Amino acid sequence: MYIKGYKLPAMSSLLIWGLLWEIVGQLGLTFFVPPLSEVFVTLFNIIGTPAFLKALSETAQAFLAGVFFSVAIGIPVGILMGRSRLLDELLLPWVNIFVSAPLTALVPVLMVLFGFGLKSIIITTTLFGIWIIILNTRAGVRQINRSLVEMASSFGASPLDAFLKVYFWAALPEILGGVRIGVIRAVKGVIIGQLLISIVGFGALFELYATNFLMSHFWAVLIVLFALAFSISEFLRYLENKVSYYAASR
Amino acid sequence: MKHRSLYIKILSALLVFGAWEIAGRIPISYAFPTFLESMSALARMTFDGSIFVAYAETLKPLVLGVAISTVFGIGLGLWIGLSERFEWLFSPIFIVMQAAPLAALIPLLVMAYGIGLTSKVFVVCIMAMPVIVLSTSSAVRNTPASMKEMAQSFLAKDYQVVLKVVIPAASPVIFSGLRLGVSAGFIGAILSELKITPTGVGDIITYSRSIADYPSMYAAIFSIILLAVLFLNLLEKIENTLFKGNDRGYVTD
Amino acid sequence: MVMSQTDAAFSNAEPIEQDVAVSVRGVSKNYGAVEALKDMSLEFPRGQLTSLLGPSGCGKTTLLKIIAGLLKPDTGEITVNGKAVVGPGPNRAFVFQDFALLPWANVMRNVAFGLELRGVAKSEREDKAAKYINDVGLQGFEKAYPHELSGGMRQRVGLARALSVDAKVLLLDEPFSAVDEQTRRKFQEDLLALVANENKTFIFVTHSIEEAVYVSDQIAILLPRPSRVSEIIRPSSFRLKGAENIRRDPEYLDIVDEIWASLRDYVE
Numbered sequence: 001m002y003i004k005g006y007k008l009p010a011m012s013s014l015l016i017w018g019l020l021w022e023i024v025g026q027l028g029l030t031f032f033v034p035p036l037s038e039v040f041v042t043l044f045n046i047i048g049t050p051a052f053l054k055a056l057s058e059t060a061q062a063f064l065a066g067v068f069f070s071v072a073i074g075i076p077v078g079i080l081m082g083r084s085r086l087l088d089e090l091l092l093p094w095v096n097i098f099v100s101a102p103l104t105a106l107v108p109v110l111m112v113l114f115g116f117g118l119k120s121i122i123i124t125t126t127l128f129g130i131w132i133i134i135l136n137t138r139a140g141v142r143q144i145n146r147s148l149v150e151m152a153s154s155f156g157a158s159p160l161d162a163f164l165k166v167y168f169w170a171a172l173p174e175i176l177g178g179v180r181i182g183v184i185r186a187v188k189g190v191i192i193g194q195l196l197i198s199i200v201g202f203g204a205l206f207e208l209y210a211t212n213f214l215m216s217h218f219w220a221v222l223i224v225l226f227a228l229a230f231s232i233s234e235f236l237r238y239l240e241n242k243v244s245y246y247a248a249s250r
Numbered sequence: 251m252k253h254r255s256l257y258i259k260i261l262s263a264l265l266v267f268g269a270w271e272i273a274g275r276i277p278i279s280y281a282f283p284t285f286l287e288s289m290s291a292l293a294r295m296t297f298d299g300s301i302f303v304a305y306a307e308t309l310k311p312l313v314l315g316v317a318i319s320t321v322f323g324i325g326l327g328l329w330i331g332l333s334e335r336f337e338w339l340f341s342p343i344f345i346v347m348q349a350a351p352l353a354a355l356i357p358l359l360v361m362a363y364g365i366g367l368t369s370k371v372f373v374v375c376i377m378a379m380p381v382i383v384l385s386t387s388s389a390v391r392n393t394p395a396s397m398k399e400m401a402q403s404f405l406a407k408d409y410q411v412v413l414k415v416v417i418p419a420a421s422p423v424i425f426s427g428l429r430l431g432v433s434a435g436f437i438g439a440i441l442s443e444l445k446i447t448p449t450g451v452g453d454i455i456t457y458s459r460s461i462a463d464y465p466s467m468y469a470a471i472f473s474i475i476l477l478a479v480l481f482l483n484l485l486e487k488i489e490n491t492l493f494k495g496n497d498r499g500y501v502t503d
Numbered sequence: 504m505v506m507s508q509t510d511a512a513f514s515n516a517e518p519i520e521q522d523v524a525v526s527v528r529g530v531s532k533n534y535g536a537v538e539a540l541k542d543m544s545l546e547f548p549r550g551q552l553t554s555l556l557g558p559s560g561c562g563k564t565t566l567l568k569i570i571a572g573l574l575k576p577d578t579g580e581i582t583v584n585g586k587a588v589v590g591p592g593p594n595r596a597f598v599f600q601d602f603a604l605l606p607w608a609n610v611m612r613n614v615a616f617g618l619e620l621r622g623v624a625k626s627e628r629e630d631k632a633a634k635y636i637n638d639v640g641l642q643g644f645e646k647a648y649p650h651e652l653s654g655g656m657r658q659r660v661g662l663a664r665a666l667s668v669d670a671k672v673l674l675l676d677e678p679f680s681a682v683d684e685q686t687r688r689k690f691q692e693d694l695l696a697l698v699a700n701e702n703k704t705f706i707f708v709t710h711s712i713e714e715a716v717y718v719s720d721q722i723a724i725l726l727p728r729p730s731r732v733s734e735i736i737r738p739s740s741f742r743l744k745g746a747e748n749i750r751r752d753p754e755y756l757d758i759v760d761e762i763w764a765s766l767r768d769y770v771e
Contacts, residue, residue, distance in 0.1 A: 011342045089258040101475045102436035108455050112281035191351035210357035226350040233349040399573050400603035403591045404617035418607050
């Protein structure tokens with residue numbers, strides 16, 4: 001959007017929404033929306049407190065472990081599926097099912113099998129993130145230009161060399177795209193896990209603040225969480241754009 | 251091997267369900283029933299009709315929420331896609347919503363709207379809406395420029411460009427956005443039944459867990475995943491027949 | 504003898520006494536800091552085919568879209584039959600490089616689309632479209648969808664659509680660049696017949712020198728940075744000798760060489 005030929009930054013309209021929020025809060029229209037300024041004051045007050053830091057580290061731990069497993073299992077499985085027809089045909093129906101299935105329904109199973117602790121939350125996070133990573137990696141490997149494969153073998157590349165120097169890089173834009181969506185889903189998974197399995201981390205803070213009517217605390221933590229999630233997703237998009245220049249010209 | 255892919259699908263299903271059966275027979279956990287036990291529980295619930303009663307309850311917030319998200323999501327998406335000003339104003343909200351774990355809002359929704367249907371419909375909406383809005387707006391925005399120029403050069407009025415070119419060109423992507431929205435709506439519906447109040451299928455899951463009737467619990471979970479997958483596959487089939495060749499036949503292919 | 508023919512071709516360019524269908528006067532167009540067109544003036548004689556030929560970045564497509572009314576010039580004026588262009592109009596029809604067919608519509612609806620937008624009744628516009636589908640050789644494909652057609656057939660649909668609105672000026676933006684060489688030759692021959700039979704003015708953008716010389720009554724060579732018309736060539740003798748003789752006519756060969764000599768420095 002342009003004003004007098006000057007291009008407004010993409011997310012700048014959030015300022016207007018923030019202003020609207022402040023006005024609604026100041027007018028006291030609803031108990032659930034305290035003024036944004038009050039939320040920010042609360043935010044700075046709680047951000048260094050042990051309770052907040054504990055929630056942050058508990059969430060980060062489960063999230064990072066979940067993302068690690070999604071990536072470490074998802075990418076190799078996706079590459080294998082892209083290279084082997086039999087494996088692809090055996091696994092693809094299941095991957096397609098789980099990528100769009102309501103995974104929240106599986107959480108109670110995880111609870112009875114793995115207990116009400118960190119382990120279940122990590123598995124939930126992994127389940128949310130992994131399938132799209134597998135699918136995208138598979139798609140990336142399958143669309144590698146045939147002549148690129150033939151080029152590698154015509155210059156006598158060993159299978160390992162061809163894999164490390166050609167296939168991985170050729171599929172990288174799709175792989176990163178999958179990781180980005182997988183990570184966004186993992187963020188959702190970790191919060192859903194914390195809400196359903198055991199009341200720890202940010203999930204616990206939300207419950208605590210909501211039941212004690214601490215609205216500005218609730219919104220403060222929500223803003224932090226949304227900001228973190230958004231920054232992670234934008235950072236991965238930035239990485240993706242760095243390699244997408246050759247995605248277009250393959 | 252004419253039916254190779256079908257055979258492999260059957261083999262794949264046999265492998266997975268077989269592994270489930272064996273793992274249940276060992277058993278790997280007291281809470282892990284065999285495949286056959288779970289299926290007989292599902293059959294029992296089907297014959298005594300309790301599963302249908304449960305789904306009638308579960309589908310209420312889901313259908314309502316998805317319907318609301320569809321109408322408002324496509325409307326907003328068209329608006330955002332067509333107007334640069336509204337894109338600037340609204341799209342950041344949906345971009346953030348898309349990236350953010352909106353499940354965190356559930357405690358607040360329960361505070362504001364209680365534990366009834368309203369809250370559950372809200373949960374389905376916040377899950378389903380962002381992807382519908384964003385797919386619609388980007389589909390509208392990505393209408394091939396030369397198709398719009400073509401319509402303009404043949405003297406189309408603005409509303410004709412939108413009705414005869416932009417919306418038909420965008421509809422495949424809008425439809426697949428709807429499919430993703432339905433998928434997210436299922437997640438929201440189950441989440442709200444497990445988190446807010448156990449009703450419908452969520453009630454079967456929660457109740458049978460509390461009395462350690464694990465076959466029924468697994469059966470209920472199996473059925474909801476099956477339902478979601480079948481419905482999403484149906485949508486995909488419809489999409490493929492409806493928009494056959496739409497993404498091709500353009501520029502060079 | 505050979506030289507004098509070419510000289511004749513170049514000197515003939517000077518006095519244009521024909522009836523002018525489209526004229527471009529002092530047109531400039533900037534994209535931010537980039538000068539796409541600078542003070543360009545050009546005239547297009549009625550009933551003839553004029554090519555806009557030049558290296559990429561010389562603004563030939565920009566000029567065509569300005570004539571079509573799809574882009575607005577920053578300065579200058581376009582007139583078609585003496586009337587100033589303020590936007591797309593019924594006196595011009597556009598043929599697109601990427602065909603711009605509606606993938607969800609069959610050949611009949613695509614060809615009739617221009618008439619549909621003008622509110623012509625269904626039976627009437629389909630009668631008209633059927634005639635032009637015949638004319639471009641697509642009879643039997645009325646119910647086919649674009650993805651079922653080859654590239655060449657798709658462009659015939661685009662051509663039929665442009666013909667069906669009965670505009671006096673046809674604007675063709677590299678119409679044959681996305682079709683294969685043999686189909687392209689057939690198109691070029693058909694285009695010559697079209698220019699001869701229809702009383703229309705054709706403005707034809709191309710980057711192929713041979714194509715421009717083969718089909719044109721007049722060739723405007725455009726050069727980039729800043730964009731300008733560097734010369735106008737009017738082939739004199741070979742146009743009347745029949746389509747099959749053009750490619751071995753000495754004048755044809757000389758003009759092709761001449762144009763290449765003046766363009767080669769601008770090709771990166």
